[in-house]
Amino acid sequence: MPCVKIDKERCKGCELCTFACHQHVLGMSKELNTKGYFPALVERGPRCIGCRMCAVMCPDVAIEIGIHGVQYNLYEY
Amino acid sequence: MRTIFEKPDALTDKITHYCPGCTHGVIHRLVAESLDELGLRERTVGIAPVGCAVLAYHYFNTDFQEAAHGRAAALATGAKRVRPDLILFTYQGDGDLASIGMAETIHACNRGEKITTIFVNNAVYGMTGGQMAPTTMPGQVTTTSPAGRDVAECGQPIRMAEVLSQIKTPGYIARVAVHTPAHIVKAKRCIKQAFKYQAEGRCYSLVECLSTCPTNWGMTPIESIKWVEETMMPYYPLGVKRTPDEGEGG
Numbered sequence: 001m002p003c004v005k006i007d008k009e010r011c012k013g014c015e016l017c018t019f020a021c022h023q024h025v026l027g028m029s030k031e032l033n034t035k036g037y038f039p040a041l042v043e044r045g046p047r048c049i050g051c052r053m054c055a056v057m058c059p060d061v062a063i064e065i066g067i068h069g070v071q072y073n074l075y076e077y
Numbered sequence: 078m079r080t081i082f083e084k085p086d087a088l089t090d091k092i093t094h095y096c097p098g099c100t101h102g103v104i105h106r107l108v109a110e111s112l113d114e115l116g117l118r119e120r121t122v123g124i125a126p127v128g129c130a131v132l133a134y135h136y137f138n139t140d141f142q143e144a145a146h147g148r149a150a151a152l153a154t155g156a157k158r159v160r161p162d163l164i165l166f167t168y169q170g171d172g173d174l175a176s177i178g179m180a181e182t183i184h185a186c187n188r189g190e191k192i193t194t195i196f197v198n199n200a201v202y203g204m205t206g207g208q209m210a211p212t213t214m215p216g217q218v219t220t221t222s223p224a225g226r227d228v229a230e231c232g233q234p235i236r237m238a239e240v241l242s243q244i245k246t247p248g249y250i251a252r253v254a255v256h257t258p259a260h261i262v263k264a265k266r267c268i269k270q271a272f273k274y275q276a277e278g279r280c281y282s283l284v285e286c287l288s289t290c291p292t293n294w295g296m297t298p299i300e301s302i303k304w305v306e307e308t309m310m311p312y313y314p315l316g317v318k319r320t321p322d323e324g325e326g327g
Contacts, residue, residue: 003078014098014291014298020258037097053258055082059102060093065082073081077262 001068002050004042010062011039020057023047052077085109087118087138094132098291098298100255101129104197105136107261108166111269112139117276121164122156124149126178128170129203147178150185153192164275166193171212172202175235179211182241186281189246193271194283196237199290200309207293211235214308219293238285238318247321249274249282254315256289256302267317280321287313 004025011033017040018026027043040062042048050071055063084090087109095101112118121139125131127146134141144152149167157165174182174196185192201219202208208221212234216225226234238252249271253264264286271282287309289301296304 002081010092012097016098016298016302019299019302035092050081052082056258056261057103059095059098059100059106061084061088061102061106063082064080064084066078066080068078071079071081075262077265 002048002071003066003068004045004048004054005064005066006040006042007062007064008033008039008041009035010060011037012060013037013039014059015040016057016059017054017063020053022051022053023049026054085113087112087121089136089138091135093136095129096290096292098289098301099129099203100199100286100288101197103255103261104168104195104264104286104288105133107255107265107268108168108195109137110265111272112164114269115272115276117164117272120162121166124153124156124165124167126167126169126173127204128173130168130170130197131204133168147173147176148181149173150178150181150190150192150194153194154185154188154190157190157192161191161278164193164272165191166195166272166275168195169197170203171196171198171200171210171237172205172208175211175237182237182283183244186241186248186283187244187246189248189281191275191278192281193275194281195268196283196285197288198237198285198313199288200234201290201293203290203293207290212237214312217308218295234312236313238283238313241283242318247280247323249280249320250285250318251283252285252287252313252315252318254287254305254310256287256305260315274321285313287315
């Protein structure tokens with residue numbers, strides 16, 4: 001079971017992760033962070049398949065992904 | 078819980094100053110991950126350019142030196158010749174490398190200096206406010222070409238990877254893009270290969286990365302990704318242009 005953690009202070013709200021996520025797990029927050037951006041947040045966590053595409057796309061390294069149990073790597077990174 | 082993706086050790090905790098959606102951050106991460114995976118971080122010296130990445134020394138957890146505008150390849154040459162055991166990489170934009178630093182880059186490549194250049198091509202001068210660069214696309218509106226780049230007056234955009242792949246000295250020249258996860262994964266392989274060639278002391282290596290500049294292009298990050306795909310990629314074909322095994326250029 002994958003677990004996506006978004007560091008909302010690092011996030012600049014560019015929305016590239018929501019574009020990269022094919023499972024539509026991520027959405028944008030309606031609250032500002034301290035820099036004044038609307039950060040991304042996990043809206044539908046249980047849909048996540050742990051493909052890491054959001055984290056690979058994120059220019060600000062704001063996303064960390066952990067997993068419980070066994071995870072099949074869909075591609076080599 | 079096991080972590081399958083986290084910030085590489087070769088990047089510091091500092092939040093970058095890049096605009097939202099700028100893919101400089103992705104390229105920083107790819108370089109950092111490559112250095113970590115090859116175990117080169119402790120003996121790496123980066124050369125920062127003048128341009129958006131001028132503050133790169135805040136973000137990489139390696140030694141760093143700041144070069145005068147365009148002179149990163151010359152500085153890297155000096156450092157590498159004095160200390161051949163170090164891993165030298167320069168991180169340059171298109172205004173820095175393709176314009177004022179053209180001579181240094183071509184001659185460093187021609188001499189076959191054992192350095193790695195990461196060339197970030199975003200078709201515009203980013204830091205100074207979006208002026209026309211040598212790599213600006215025909216018809217692209219910038220602050221110094223408000224009617225679009227006129228190729229009759231300014232010439233065609235320079236394809237640096239192709240220019241350098243004509244040189245006969247063995248080298249590794251590749252062009253990658255970093256606008257989608259699939260291309261980022263491929264880009265990482267090329268960047269890692271470039272550092273591997275340097276660590277083996279084999280050749281000069283340059284990886285050109287097609288990047289985005291949403292602020293100066295006047296687009297949202299997602300629109301700028303589409304612009305790279307539709308406008309830049311047909312003109313700047315991706316792929317490995319030359320490897321040291323081929324010997325001959327072209």
